[in-house]
Amino acid sequence: MFDQIVQSVAYQKINLDAAVSVTVKRLDQIHPKISGNKFFKLKYNFLEAQKQGLNKVLTFGGAYSNHIAATAYAAHLFGFKSVGIIRGEELAAKTLNPTLVTAQQFGMQLHFVSREQYRLKDQPEYLAKLTQQFPEHFIIPEGGTNPLAIQGCKEILNAEDLQNYDVICCAVGTGGTISGIIEASSEHQTVIGFSALKGDFLQRDVQQWTTKKNWKITDSYCCGGYAKTTPELFQFMQAFEAEHTIPLEQVYTAKMMVGFFDLIEKNYFPKDTRILVIHTGGLQGRHAG
Ligand SMILES: *Cc1c(COP(=O)(O)O)cnc(C)c1O
Numbered sequence: 001m002f003d004q005i006v007q008s009v010a011y012q013k014i015n016l017d018a019a020v021s022v023t024v025k026r027l028d029q030i031h032p033k034i035s036g037n038k039f040f041k042l043k044y045n046f047l048e049a050q051k052q053g054l055n056k057v058l059t060f061g062g063a064y065s066n067h068i069a070a071t072a073y074a075a076h077l078f079g080f081k082s083v084g085i086i087r088g089e090e091l092a093a094k095t096l097n098p099t100l101v102t103a104q105q106f107g108m109q110l111h112f113v114s115r116e117q118y119r120l121k122d123q124p125e126y127l128a129k130l131t132q133q134f135p136e137h138f139i140i141p142e143g144g145t146n147p148l149a150i151q152g153c154k155e156i157l158n159a160e161d162l163q164n165y166d167v168i169c170c171a172v173g174t175g176g177t178i179s180g181i182i183e184a185s186s187e188h189q190t191v192i193g194f195s196a197l198k199g200d201f202l203q204r205d206v207q208q209w210t211t212k213k214n215w216k217i218t219d220s221y222c223c224g225g226y227a228k229t230t231p232e233l234f235q236f237m238q239a240f241e242a243e244h245t246i247p248l249e250q251v252y253t254a255k256m257m258v259g260f261f262d263l264i265e266k267n268y269f270p271k272d273t274r275i276l277v278i279h280t281g282g283l284q285g286r287h288a289g
Pocket residue numbers: 035037038066067143145171172173174175176177178252253280281282283
């Protein structure tokens with residue numbers, strides 16, 4: 001199932017009137033509602049669950065988590081049951097947002113917990129409690145980043161991608177996706193990550209997953225922090241979509257593209273650099289400002 005999906009991923013060249021060539025790898029087209037990179041992160045987690053004889057998964061996320069929506073969808077495809085532990089007790093009484101509606105449509109059982117409880121999500125005692133409440137569930141961490149996710153994200157790049165490009169750009173959240181891309185990349189390539197979050201903790205996080213040095217991450221284009229936006233971000237997003245007919249969303253891919261365009265404008269890349277920009281998707285959470 002995953003392999004079929006991966007083979008169908010399209011490439012789209014965009015013309016920027018610059019002395020570099022730019023190709024977008026459209027992981028967003030894998031599914032209209034599910035972030036393309038999340039498939040790669042989930043693949044080996046589901047295969048491992050199957051290996052352990054389990055057919056239920058449990059994971060964690062905020063109310064707008066693309067990972068929650070993607071896990072629900074992957075579970076649906078695999079014939080698994082899924083539970084989402086959602087941050088924010090108060091949400092249980094409210095109308096569900098599109099992310100949570102999508103998750104529920106794919107059969108995910110939503111379980112709302114307080115922020116205090118949610119903060120325990122990596123603590124062994126809390127996980128033991130959850131295991132009692134939800135027996136025989138394969139547990140995937142928040143954001144889906146674990147060694148199995150990194151293994152899956154290595155498959156975002158294929159053999160041609162290693163040959164045909166000098167630079168690879170992608171959006172960064174927890175750092176799992178870029179870590180897989182770095183691990184798969186060839187020595188002559190540089191991987192540049194555009195963080196959707198503020199802070200340099202990501203440098204350390206990614207260093208846990210790879211010993212390679214051919215990468216950098218910038219948070220200069222995060223608009224002040226995760227899910228924060230500015231009018232300029234939405235203006236850019238709309239202008240980009242009109243010009244290149246590629247949809248973006250405001251949390252990850254628009255910020256990446258703002259940063260990428262800024263580097264192009266500053267002549268950061270040498271003439272004739274062949275650049276591959278990974279469109280990770282996330283369009284289910286898109287809004288236009
Ligand atoms: C989750 C997500 C990312 C970030 O992936 P990480 O592995 O957490 O760094 C980037 N883009 C989109 C659209 C996402 O949904």
